Amino acid sequence: MSTSDISRLDEQDPLASGRQQFHLPADTIYLDGNSLGLMSYATRERVSEVTATQWGEHLITSWNRHKWIDLPQRVGNKIGRLIGAADGQVVCCDSISVNLFKVLAAALYIRPGRNQILSTVDNFPTDLYMVQGLEQLIGAGNCHLVMVEEDELETSINEKTAAVLATEVNFRTGRRLELQSLTAAAQAAGALMIADLAHSAGVMPVELDNWQVDFAIGCTYKYMNGGPGAPAFVYAAQRHHTALQQPLCGWMGHVRPFDFSPHYEAADDMSQFLSGTPPVISMSAVDAALEAFDGVSLAEVRTKSIQLSELFHSLVEQHGLSTELRLISPKDPVTRGSQLSYQHEHAYGICQALIEAGVIADFRAPDFLRFGFAPLYNSYADVWNAVELLKEVISSEAHLDRRWQERNPVT
Amino acid sequence: MSTSDISRLDEQDPLASGRQQFHLPADTIYLDGNSLGLMSYATRERVSEVTATQWGEHLITSWNRHKWIDLPQRVGNKIGRLIGAADGQVVCCDSISVNLFKVLAAALYIRPGRNQILSTVDNFPTDLYMVQGLEQLIGAGNCHLVMVEEDELETSINEKTAAVLATEVNFRTGRRLELQSLTAAAQAAGALMIADLAHSAGVMPVELDNWQVDFAIGCTYKYMNGGPGAPAFVYAAQRHHTALQQPLCGWMGHVRPFDFSPHYEAADDMSQFLSGTPPVISMSAVDAALEAFDGVSLAEVRTKSIQLSELFHSLVEQHGLSTELRLISPKDPVTRGSQLSYQHEHAYGICQALIEAGVIADFRAPDFLRFGFAPLYNSYADVWNAVELLKEVISSEAHLDRRWQERNPVT
Numbered sequence: 001m002s003t004s005d006i007s008r009l010d011e012q013d014p015l016a017s018g019r020q021q022f023h024l025p026a027d028t029i030y031l032d033g034n035s036l037g038l039m040s041y042a043t044r045e046r047v048s049e050v051t052a053t054q055w056g057e058h059l060i061t062s063w064n065r066h067k068w069i070d071l072p073q074r075v076g077n078k079i080g081r082l083i084g085a086a087d088g089q090v091v092c093c094d095s096i097s098v099n100l101f102k103v104l105a106a107a108l109y110i111r112p113g114r115n116q117i118l119s120t121v122d123n124f125p126t127d128l129y130m131v132q133g134l135e136q137l138i139g140a141g142n143c144h145l146v147m148v149e150e151d152e153l154e155t156s157i158n159e160k161t162a163a164v165l166a167t168e169v170n171f172r173t174g175r176r177l178e179l180q181s182l183t184a185a186a187q188a189a190g191a192l193m194i195a196d197l198a199h200s201a202g203v204m205p206v207e208l209d210n211w212q213v214d215f216a217i218g219c220t221y222k223y224m225n226g227g228p229g230a231p232a233f234v235y236a237a238q239r240h241h242t243a244l245q246q247p248l249c250g251w252m253g254h255v256r257p258f259d260f261s262p263h264y265e266a267a268d269d270m271s272q273f274l275s276g277t278p279p280v281i282s283m284s285a286v287d288a289a290l291e292a293f294d295g296v297s298l299a300e301v302r303t304k305s306i307q308l309s310e311l312f313h314s315l316v317e318q319h320g321l322s323t324e325l326r327l328i329s330p331k332d333p334v335t336r337g338s339q340l341s342y343q344h345e346h347a348y349g350i351c352q353a354l355i356e357a358g359v360i361a362d363f364r365a366p367d368f369l370r371f372g373f374a375p376l377y378n379s380y381a382d383v384w385n386a387v388e389l390l391k392e393v394i395s396s397e398a399h400l401d402r403r404w405q406e407r408n409p410v411t
Numbered sequence: 412m413s414t415s416d417i418s419r420l421d422e423q424d425p426l427a428s429g430r431q432q433f434h435l436p437a438d439t440i441y442l443d444g445n446s447l448g449l450m451s452y453a454t455r456e457r458v459s460e461v462t463a464t465q466w467g468e469h470l471i472t473s474w475n476r477h478k479w480i481d482l483p484q485r486v487g488n489k490i491g492r493l494i495g496a497a498d499g500q501v502v503c504c505d506s507i508s509v510n511l512f513k514v515l516a517a518a519l520y521i522r523p524g525r526n527q528i529l530s531t532v533d534n535f536p537t538d539l540y541m542v543q544g545l546e547q548l549i550g551a552g553n554c555h556l557v558m559v560e561e562d563e564l565e566t567s568i569n570e571k572t573a574a575v576l577a578t579e580v581n582f583r584t585g586r587r588l589e590l591q592s593l594t595a596a597a598q599a600a601g602a603l604m605i606a607d608l609a610h611s612a613g614v615m616p617v618e619l620d621n622w623q624v625d626f627a628i629g630c631t632y633k634y635m636n637g638g639p640g641a642p643a644f645v646y647a648a649q650r651h652h653t654a655l656q657q658p659l660c661g662w663m664g665h666v667r668p669f670d671f672s673p674h675y676e677a678a679d680d681m682s683q684f685l686s687g688t689p690p691v692i693s694m695s696a697v698d699a700a701l702e703a704f705d706g707v708s709l710a711e712v713r714t715k716s717i718q719l720s721e722l723f724h725s726l727v728e729q730h731g732l733s734t735e736l737r738l739i740s741p742k743d744p745v746t747r748g749s750q751l752s753y754q755h756e757h758a759y760g761i762c763q764a765l766i767e768a769g770v771i772a773d774f775r776a777p778d779f780l781r782f783g784f785a786p787l788y789n790s791y792a793d794v795w796n797a798v799e800l801l802k803e804v805i806s807s808e809a810h811l812d813r814r815w816q817e818r819n820p821v822t
Contacts, residue, residue: 023463023467023468025467025468025469025470028470030470032470032471035471036466036470036471038467038470039462039463039466039467043462044462044463044467047458047459047462047692048458048459048462051450051454051455051458051459051638051696052434052450052455054639055447055450055638055639056434056436056449056450056455057434057436058436059436059439059441059443059447059449059771060443060446060447060771060773061766061771062639068639068640094505094506094509094687095505095661095686095687095688096687097659097661097662097663097686097687098505098509098659098661098686098687101658101659105548121673122673123673124662124671125662125665125668125671125672125673125675126661126662126663126686126687128673128674128675129660129661129662129664129665129675130659130660130661130686132660132674132675133657133658133659133660133675134658136656136658137516137548137549137658138548138549147673172671219688221688227462227466227691227692228465228466228473228479228688228690228691228692229479229687229688229689229690229691229692229694230690230692231690232687245547246544247512247544247545247547247548248508248509248512248541248544249540249541249543249544250506250508250509250537250540250541251508251535251536251537251540252537253540254536254540257536258776259776260535260536260583260775260776261536262532262533262534262536262539262558263539263543264536264539264540264543264544275506275508275509275537275541276505276506276507276508276509276537276640276643277506277630277632277639277640278640279639279640279641279642279690279693280638280639280640281458281638281639281640281641281692281693281696282690282692282693283640285462285692355472360470360471360472362471364671365669365670365671
């Protein structure tokens with residue numbers, strides 16, 4: 001592999017033009033889109049327009065004039081198109097954590113007599129914590145978290161399992177679980193499937209409707225580029241809508257919110273997953289960010305994602321770094337998401353030295369280095385240059401005196 | 412009262428200069444700050460800087476570099492100064508609805524053996540709905556909503572009351588409840604006090620610590636001018652911190668979030684009220700909006716608020732409109748918040764005609780007209796001109812053919 005090969009790959013990349021839509025800081029190679037996606041120029045414009053004009057000028061009339069009131073459903077449907085969900089099954093609102101709480105309660109309600117939520121011990125912690133919070137609130141007899149290893153997930157489903165809660169792509173290792181077969185296994189045992197799409201939505205084809213997934217949650221600030229802490233989303237399959245019941249029933253989930261009745265009556269559609277007033281500026285940012293997917297095929301995104309990560313690892317091997325950097329992501333790209341994770345005793349120091357060298361990756365305690373690949377804006381040249389710099393950092397030993405001490409909040 | 416009297420009032424107004432910090436659309440009199448506050452120029456600048464620079468340029472490094480990670484606590488402390496809360500008792504996060512759910516569960520946990528949440532039938536619906544949602548989830552034996560009229564609230568507290576849930580200022584009538592005496596009555600009966608400050612925070616002195624309130628929630632998009640759907644806040648008195656337990660325990664509420672442990676261990680401070688990743692753009696807007704309160708005395712804000720509303724109603728009377736427009740807010744300004752509500756069979760039509768005439772007020776079903784007074788930017792001239800236009804609208808009968816049909820989402 002040579003620089004001319006790399007140039008050819010970029011020239012032939014059908015997604016290459018997407019990069020122009022995003023702001024890339026000068027002298028930066030950004031391999032952290034799995035944590036926080038880049039800002040698109042359309043998003044910057046929209047945030048400015050919503051703030052200065054819709055809010056600043058049109059004020060309260062914007063609820064109708066600019067349809068703020070329908071944002072959760074409108075943005076939800078746009079997200080739905082990226083995760084294989086027909087319209088009316090996704091709303092944008094709250095955080096993953098809060099949305100998961102709603103979904104857990106809803107799932108337990110439609111699976112009476114079953115109390116177990118089966119998940120993986122290596123799931124992203126907030127997913128596990130939300131189950132623990134619900135368990136403490138309603139009692140282990142009604143909700144009990146069972147954590148197993150990823151490989152034991154399918155075989156651990158039993159007649160007490162109300163729902164399997166799995167994150168499609170592991171935040172640490174990048175391992176991708178087969179949601180379709182997992183869903184089939186859960187349902188064959190009478191359980192429901194709850195999928196967390198934090199690390200898959202927007203970077204690979206997800207087919208919630210086709211796979212018959214029951215509920216899903218996910219965030220919009222990673223591969224969807226919605227901005228730091230942008231509102232999350234929640235999916236509930238149409239077939240569950242008539243039996244839906246979730247406890248965070250705020251006024252936006254009422255069937256007629258503007259009647260201001262003292263008695264809650266749930267909307268008979270996805271609106272019932274809404275609680276409070278939508279955060280208009282942040283949600284408008286998500287809406288604008290999703291424009292970068294217009295005309296984009298997620299199959300092409302996935303193909304490029306795999307090519308980028310395969311190129312990265314082959315260059316790591318070519319530079320003789322693969323002994324020192326132990327790959328903990330699956331070797332088979334089909335079974336991983338859009339990231340590569342390596343273990344190294346000086347992972348923190350390497351990550352800091354890389355950032356100073358202009359390569360933004362991230363560190364995960366205690367000793368993991370993560371590189372994320374965002375096909376909408378990462379180029380093959382990014383990968384080539386990143387591995388060149390990675391090699392320089394490691395050979396210069398610039399990382400050896402850096403110890404993990406700061407809080408590192410990227411997820 | 413004459414125009415020269417009005418000019419003198421504005422000249423002598425110690426808060427008059429505050430108006431320059433806000434963007435007021437041309438030819439608009441904005442009397443709807445009780446629904447959505449104006450955008451300050453500092454907020455517009457901050458949103459732009461956070462989007463283009465902190466996110467766009469500095470990306471993931473901003474979690475440390477721009478201290479995104481501490482935003483909920485930092486903004487929370489700023490809010491705390493406006494509601495009489497010493498540092499470390501307020502965090503900014505989620506919506507009022509979601510925060511109320513946390514607080515309800517926390518209150519029930521520290522009052523075992525009591526299951527009733529006592530509130531008013533005319534409370535803002537989302538407050539009632541959240542109790543109903545929790546009741547359905549954990550059973551009426553553990554949580555039961557009791558709704559009474561405002562005048563019966565204090566006398567309805569009994570040995571089953573776990574908490575009194577009251578909104579200080581009624582969203583419809585503007586009536587202000589005496590939180591201090593209500594808190595004393597609740598606590599004398601062994602109950603806790605949960606205050607909703609949606610219509611009082613930022614527009615009148617609130618003394619949560621002094622009044623010994625147990626928990627409070629509130630929004631930042633009304634008198635705090637945080638922007639449409641801006642994140643809300645939650646207060647828990649220091650004395651409860653060691654016994655706190657709330658069920659929406661996301662990863663940001665963990666004592667060591669970046670350990671990514673599979674087992675939840677609550678932070679021993681207000682951080683445990685956090686769930687998901689903070690919405691950075693929206694929360695930064697709140698942070699910037701609060702700068703408008705620098706050096707401002709809430710006692711002066713309250714004095715001006717009362718003067719503005721008293722002036723409004725006296726002009727309504729002077730123009731002979733007070734028979735047709737029936738005041739449903741308390742006549743005594745001490746017992747109302749910063750709004751006046753009038754009943755009129757054509758309230759909807761009048762509101763629409765007023766908006767077209769440049770006066771933004773709002774309508775509440777079925778027949779209420781609300782005028783809100785925001786002392787940071789409303790002038791006495793605003794009030795004078797608004798009543799002049801109100802008189803014109805009513806006498807022209809321009810409102811008679813307008814029927815309430817659209818959704819009107821202002822709260």
